[in-house]
Amino acid sequence: MKKNQTTYQSADWPDQKQPIRRWLLTLVTVLAVGLIAGACLEEDVDRTFQGPYFVRFTDSSLAYKESYSKPIAIRVHNAGPILNQPITIKYTVSGTAREGKDYTIVGTKGTVVIPANKSFGEISVKLINNANNILESQSLTFNLTSVEPTSLQVGFGTGEVPIGKAFTLTIQDDCLFGGLYTGSLTVNQQTATISDVAITSTDCKNYLLSNWNTGLLTFNAIKAPLTFIDNGDNSLTIPAQASTNLGSTDTLSGTGAWNPRDRKITLNLRIKVALTNPARDTTFAFTQTYTPQ
Secondary structure, eight states, X not given: OOOOOOOOOGGGSOOTTHHHHHHHHHHHHHHHHHHHHHHHHHHHHHTSOOOOXXXXXXXXXXXXXXXXXXXXXXXXXXXXXXXXXXXXEXXXXXXXXXXXXXXXXXXXXXXXXXXXXXXXXEEEEEEOOOOOSOOOEEEEEEEEEEEESTTSEESBSSSXXXXXXXXXXXXXXXXXTOEEEEEEEEETTEXXXXXXXXEEESSSSEEEESOOOSSOSSOTTOOOOEEEEEOSSXXXXXXXXXXXXXXXXXXXXXXXXXXXTTOOEEEEEEEEEEEETTEEEXXXXXXXXXXXX
């Protein structure tokens, strides 16, 4: 019996070149990825900041009420390596605010120094409280003009106004009694005081005092607010009002006065307490003085 014989042509054999082709394709892909990665790495290195280093205002603007009594620090910093020598920066001042009437500059006007081995210096501005119940605002603009050593530059960028070269301080007018005060109460020749008592108003007639607790309540940490009214003749009225720090049926009221010479506020407070045993009302009266800080 004759066996079947099958003859294979070369075209019928599996292509032995396929593994080689796949290997070559893989090699080309790896080389391409390597070239791309190398290009990205080189580009990242090129992005490294090479300078020049510069000085600038830390902030671009700030706003304070004219009743703010603490010095305002306007910071100028060195955006570069810390130097072992002082950096002297010159600046100019302009704006609608009036020097000597709305503000004063503490120290040498026109120059701010970053000390050696430090990263920043400060311009110190003190506001003058000339509140007159006219709620307007003034502005004060500082511009950096030059710096020593000259290896540094003023501001960042080459535009018309480089970043960080200018700073604006807005001085917001405040109401007559607005600001921070120190409250005091004297009882039996002993005086208790509290600081940073804020008095604020949105219409210069009705005021909010943030804390009248000059050691009167059980815990000094309790902040007890009250409201009072400006009568327009240096006298004040404290309308009867409840307080969450008193009993639910207790009320707080009184009168007061403002001294235009030293701007001190005197409050004559009355606390009406409803007692249950025996059932009667008792009034406690005391006088507090609030001195501008």
